[in-house]
Every structure is written in structure tokens, then in C-alpha cells.
Amino acid sequence: MSTTTTTARPARTTRPKPSYIARSKVGNGWLTIGAAWQFRSGEPGLSVQLNTLPINFDGRFVLLEPLENGEPEPKADE
Numbered sequence: 001m002s003t004t005t006t007t008a009r010p011a012r013t014t015r016p017k018p019s020y021i022a023r024s025k026v027g028n029g030w031l032t033i034g035a036a037w038q039f040r041s042g043e044p045g046l047s048v049q050l051n052t053l054p055i056n057f058d059g060r061f062v063l064l065e066p067l068e069n070g071e072p073e074p075k076a077d078e
Contacts, residue, residue, distance in 0.1 A: 019046065020063035026054045036063050 018035035025031075034050035046063075 018066060021066050022048065022050060022061050022063055024054055024057065024061040033061060 016037060019038050020036040021032055022034035022036060023030045024033050031052075031054055033052050033054070034048060036046040036048045039045050039047060048063075050061075
């Protein structure tokens, strides 16, 4: 039997909100494909998580600030 113990991270009361939303152009609109967060350590950089990839994805996506509740989504202009 081992006497080694590990210290667990304290449980968060709320999940951090992403700093940016990852979106990809699909047809005439945009598809949300993931999100990005600042590093917890405060170091410069982002941690990016992609949840989905569109069919025929060309590898390009943008990081946009999250919309405030109630704001309309921007129209695709590219």
C-alpha cells in the first residue's frame, strides 16, 4: 500500500468564459467551431479548443470576441 498522496486542484465554482470564439466561413455564413481562453498562468498566449470542423475545411478560422447576450450575429462580408 502506498502512502503517497496527491493534492487535487480546488473545484471551480464557475467555468471561465472564453476570451474568443473560433468561427469558420461556411457558404454564406459563419459556423462556430470552438473557443479560446487566456492561459491560467497569466503567460501570453491562448489555449484553443476546436469542437467541430466543417466539411471541406480549408484550415482557416477567425477568433472573435464573444457576443453579448441579445446582440445579433454579424453578417458574413468576406
